[in-house]
Amino acid sequence: MAPGHTSTSGPDLAGGIKLADLPDGGRLVGHCGDAQVLLVRRGAEIFAVDAHCTHYNGPLVDGLVDGDTVRCPWHHACFSLRTGEALRAPAFSPLACWSVEQRDGHVFVVGKRKRGEPTAAVGAMPERIVIVGGGAAGFAAAERLRREQYRGSIVMLSDDAARPVDRPNLSKDYLAGKAPASWVPLRGESYYSKNQIDLRLGTQAVRIEPGTREVILAGGDAVPYDRLLLATGAEPVRLTIPGADQPHVHTLRSLADCEAIIARAATARSAVVLGASFIGLEVAAALRGRGIDVHVVAPDKHPMGRVLGPEMGAFIRTLHEKNGVVFHLEETASSIDGEAVKLSGGDRLAADLVVAGIGVRPRTGLAETAGLATDRGVLVNSFLETSRPEIFAAGDIARWPDPHCGENIRVEHWVVAERQGQTAALNMLGRRERFTAVPFFWSRHYDVRINYVGHAEGWDEITVEGDISGRDCLMRFKRDGRLLAAASISRDIENLMIEVAMECETAA
Known part of the structure; x- marks a missing residue:
């Protein structure tokens, strides 16, 4: 399912509501003009942002507020309540923010805030970044690089004929005939030219030369790089x-x-x-x-x-x-x-x-012929660096040290690939940010959505809360008493809370 809320509901926030109607920790949806607005109170602060996720329009009022962020209940996108910034995929576009005033025991939404001018990336930047792959990880990396105001060259090599697409839709609404073609591209054609992303479709990379830092194309041309991201994904068996x-x-x-x-x-x-x-x-x-x-x-x-x-x-x-x-x-x-x-x-x-x-197989051929370390995928460290520090890998090909299960894992989840692309982008700019996101995926069958957080290749115990047949349940997958993953139907908040708990466990 994708874009489409149009009606407004709830109180007129421009006309004000009683502060007492928004207790500490509370949230409320109203409207300001034609816009649906979510109010969130944290102590003396009150935030006002778009009421719907910019990914598939999930209702953020039903999501989880964690600190000064809000997470979407449907697909776990995360936004800053202060700036509206889309902090985590699968959302890339920010939420609009509104200014709030408190007068005489009332709260008023007084107008949409202008987005602040982005700050240019600082420090020594690579001049040329090449991304091999036009899927989730590759797109997310290119998008994040430009969002971080990286001003160097970005070349994106894709052997696909189509611009990066919202692949989950290909097995869901679009395949079922319930979604228009306009829902499928992650961004329109003009996005790439506007952001100076040199997207080369139908272009096959056949070899990497780490010594000269070049990607060799099928026609013999060489594309030089200072930093390289391998995001070649997987191919069907x-x-x-x-x-x-x-x-x-x-x-x-x-x-x-x-x-x-x-x-x-x-x-x-x-x-x-x-x-x-x-x-x-x-x-x-x-x-x-x-x-x-x-x-x-x-x-x-x-x-x-x-x-x-x-x-x-x-x-x-x-x-x-x-x-x-x-x-x-x-x-x-x-x-x-x-x-x-x-x-x-x-x-x-x-x-x-x-x-x-x-099933699918990771496309590791380029990495193998370049002499990079592989083991049922391309081996990377917690910064998503391969055995060559100037070469990164993300998405379905990457096998990384997962801090939650304590093992090197490789998963084939759309959201994981996008988040790894985002982290790789930051690290290609020298940020040294560890990839610690908890794996997440969703699957929909008719009118039933299953959300799964964590990673459990094996377990010795499954506990079930609620009623699976009644489409209201939370399942916990454990090994040696330790929670590895959880799956849920109609229990979005619990699923989000487990995600946050796992993150906190890693950070501790």
Whole structure:
């Protein structure tokens, strides 16, 4: 879901409210003219900011106030209440701020504040920064560099034909036909020229020369750098079974992939989704929204059970089955022909459309040939530096020392990639900021949103508060009594509070 609140509600804040109606720690939504405004009181201070998150318009009044910040309940974007600055992805645009006056026991919102002039980056700056990759991490890094008033050269090399897109939408609303194409780009074409970001689409980097600090392109051209960010992401694991190369067999990673599936879905009557991962099941839900018969084939015992456990997996299966999806679990596909998918157990499933969501692999080739340290990803330190300090890595390829679980981890979450891109940008400017953000992702299936914070590759205990089947629950994943992660449905505040607690635990 994306942009779109238009109505105003609540008291007229320009006309004032009683201070007593906003107790310490309280929040209230009203309007100032046509704008929805959130008031937050912290002691003697009262802040007034946009009432909705600039990412997907989540209601900030339902979020978490932590110090002088507010976090969105939907996707955990974080904003400064003082300046409106978008401190953490997935939001990049700031909140508008209003001036507040207190008179005669009342609070008045007296007008929108002008944003302060940004301060130029200081100190010795690299002259040339090159970003390889046009996904979440690459875009977030370029955006943050310019927001920090870095004035040097930024070259962004992407082998994709499309400008950076909001990839989660490709398996959700856009694929389901519920979102217009205008929602998909992270920024319009003019953004890059206006901010002097040299975005080169359809451009393949084939080699890095650390000695001369150059990126070599497929045509032989060399792009020099002082700092380099590798944000090459991951690529789908391809099927190797007979018939996998047929035109009605697809993977989903890029906008082009999504458009190809949408084009095929226009005439398809039956689809087979291979894999019961988050992407696979979001695709299944989107295709059901288009009225297509959907069968899901996966070797797992429970959909998403390896991440969310058997109870949540059983709920997700029931949810999809109620929406018409048929599961074939503990099964794999053995071959595909023009009309059907044959399963290892012998069954044949009619299929005008096949979508394979059987996993992804990090694209580490450039790093490996450049001699950078790798281990099932590109190894980085807490500053996201590779084994060459002038080269950084972020997003799906980066394996970093996670302070929360105490291990080197690599995750494939959109928000993590964006936040790593932001941290890498700061560190390419010499800030020396450790990446300590708690991993977070969300997944939506029909009208159910699952929020997950933390990282648990394995656990020995799952505790459940509430009722999973009633779509109101909080699950805690623990190992040796220590909380590693939490998943929730309809418990956004608790999920946010766990995120903050994990951050505080690391900072202590």
